[in-house]
Each structure stands twice: as C-alpha cells, then as structure tokens.
Amino acid sequence: MDKVVQKKRFNKKTILIIVGTIVFIGLVAYGYSLSLSKVYKAEADKITISKVQYGDFEDVVLLNASVVPLTSVIVSSSEGGTVAQIFTENGATVVAGTPLLRIANPNALSNYTSSETSITEQINQLRKLRLDLETNQRIMSQDMMDIENSLRTSTRKYKIDSALFSKKVITKEEFNTSSQDYEYYQGRKALLKQAVKQENQSRVMQLQQIEVSISRMNESLQTIRQNIENMTIKAPVSGRLSSYDPIIGKSYGANEMLGKIDVLQGYKLQAGVDEYYLNRVKEGQTAQCEFNGKTYSLTVRKVIPEIIAGQFQVELSFEGKSPDELRRGLSMQVKLTLSDNSKSLLLAQGQFFQSTGGSWVFVVKDGKASKRNVKIGRKNYLYYEVLEGLQKDEEVITSSYDQFNQYDVIEINK
Missing domain, CATH: 2.40.30.170 (Efflux pump adaptor protein, beta barrel domain)
Structure with missing residues (x-):
C-alpha cells in the first residue's frame, strides 16, 4: 500500500523570512524606543568637554x-587714453612732479588743438577791437585840438573885428563873417565835447568787457594746455609708488586709478x-x-x-x-x-554656539549630558561670558551639536 506523506508546515525559506521580519520589527521597536527617550550614544573621543571657570573676562x-600708509594719494588721468610711454616702476620712491607715464589720446589732442586755435583767433580779434577803440580815441582827441585851435583863432578875430566895427573901420558884412565863424566853432566844440564824453563812457565799458573776455579766454587756453600737459602723468606728491602696473597699449578711462603714492x-x-x-x-x-x-x-x-x-x-x-x-x-x-576686565563665569568657545545660538547647552554629569537653557553674554577670542544657567566647575559639551541637537540626553561612552 502506498503511504501518505504529510507536507511540512514550515520550510527553510519561510523560517528565514519569519526570522528576518522579527529582527526588523525588533530594530524598529528599539529605534522607536530610543526616539521616545531621545538618547544619543556618543564616543568620548569625538566630542569636546569644557569646564565652566570663574575668572577675569577680557572684553x-x-x-x-x-599695514597701510597714513596717507595715500590716488594717481589718475583727467583724460582717458592708452599708455604710450612708462617712465618709472612700481615701488619706486618719487618726488612731486616726477613723470610717471604718458597717455596718448589723438582725438582729445585734436579737439584741444582746434579749440586752442579758435580761442587764439578770438583773442586776436578782441585785441584788434581794443586797438581800434584806442585809435578812435586819438582821432577824436586830434579833432578836438583842431577845433579848439580854430575856435581860438576865430575868437581873436571876432574880438578885433568887434572893436574895428564899433569904430566904423570895417563894414558890417566883414564883422558878420567873423561873428559867424566864432559862433560856428563854439557850436562844433560843444557838439564834439558831448560826443567825446559819450565815446569815452562807451569805450571804458567796452575795454572792460574786452579785458574780461580776454582773461577768460586765456584761462581756457591755460586749461587746454594744462590738459595736453596732463597727458604726461606726474606724481602729485612725494612718496612711494604702489598699486602701479601700467602696460604699453593698455587703455584707461578718465579719472581711472593708475596707482597710488604712499606718503612716507x-x-x-x-x-x-x-x-x-x-x-x-x-x-x-x-x-x-x-x-x-x-x-x-x-x-x-x-x-x-x-x-x-x-x-x-x-x-x-x-x-x-x-x-x-x-x-x-x-x-x-x-x-x-x-x-x-570683569569677574565672570567663563565657558570656552566652541562650535556648539553655531547649533544653539547660545540659548542652551549639553551639561555633563555622571557620564550623561542633558540639555539646559543658558544665557550667554559677551565673547572674546577664548571664552563666552555665562550670565545664567551654569555653575563653576560644571562640564559642558562645547564641540558641534550637529549630530545630536535633536536629542535630550547624550550617553558618553569612554
């Protein structure tokens, strides 16, 4: 007779699956229990523990x-252009007025030259006008001298003829002629005197305007010539040249820094x-x-x-x-x-501050560290000033909290 073979309830594969599931559930449960208690296990050699001290806080x-000079003067060009010639090097000691480099700007130079020519022509025209006014004054003065001379002659003849006419020596017609000449030159002198007065007033005003215009144009000429001369950059003060690295052909804008002079x-x-x-x-x-x-x-x-x-x-x-x-x-x-300096509780500086902002720390006691709220005041290059929350000789984790700042308790394994 055939024998009935009973099938096994659990095979090897099934047993492994069950065991694995149990282990996984156990790990999850363990992790969950840790999360509930918020305990983190840390190795002692991977954290830094500092003791709270009491002493002088150096603020x-x-x-x-x-190191920088007390005074530095910027070297720049009032006119942009390219470097055409270099006369000195970086680090050289220079005196005021020493040529440093020359800037080339053909367009600006052409404009300056054209403006200089135009202004010179205007100055020449004004000077000619001034000469014309002076010439006209001399002519009017000459005319006045001629009239005064003629008036003196006619006055003398008129007086003589008046005496002769009263004695019936000359005719009335001859007397009238000398009388008319006398009155004519008197009138001409009065008219010319008024004209000279008006001309003098006008001439004084015109000469003043001419002088002002010529002065301003000369200032403009001086500025143009100075701008042309400024294409050769000179040291504004005496000192040591620094931050100076021009290259032949390099372009600079107007007022762009070319270097500095450190006043010694x-x-x-x-x-x-x-x-x-x-x-x-x-x-x-x-x-x-x-x-x-x-x-x-x-x-x-x-x-x-x-x-x-x-x-x-x-x-x-x-x-x-x-x-x-x-x-x-x-x-x-x-x-x-x-x-x-002031007496204070001191806590060594550390990276914990970046994690907590100084509002709380992990305080170590009996191999465990727990959170505690604190108040941090000033800091220097070594310590934080502790205002509240800690006592002298208490120990605090001062290294970074990035790995465990979400936990409440740290177990420190030695």
Missing part, C-alpha cells in the same frame, strides 16, 4: 590687521571686524599689537560701519611713532579692548 577681540609719514592698521561687534566698537578705544618682539599701543581712529561679507572696517593709529620696519601689506594680529 577683547582679536583682529587680523593689514608713517603707517596705520586697517582691519575687518565681525558684524557681531558693530555696536560695541567705537572711536577712541585702545588696542595692542606686537611687532619684532615689542608691544605697541594703538587707538581706533575711524569706524566704517558698512557691512561687507559679514565684516565692517576699522582704522587704528599708533600711539606715537610707528615702527620703522613696517611696510604696506604686512599682516599683524591686534588685540582690541572693548571694555575693562
């Missing part, structure tokens, strides 16, 4: 400053400061720097509040003479004092 900020009267420091300190940095605050083993005192002379790339600029001047060995472009570290 200072470290700045990376650059000392140096100052210029530094970028994090915008966090914008309301705390003031003119007159003191700072210190070290150079060649010596400490130098500085004062904030200018604060430029414009924020660029998260920073604003300050200028600091040396108290007294700046070091002789300084050169433009040198970098120096400056310690800027914002206020006097």
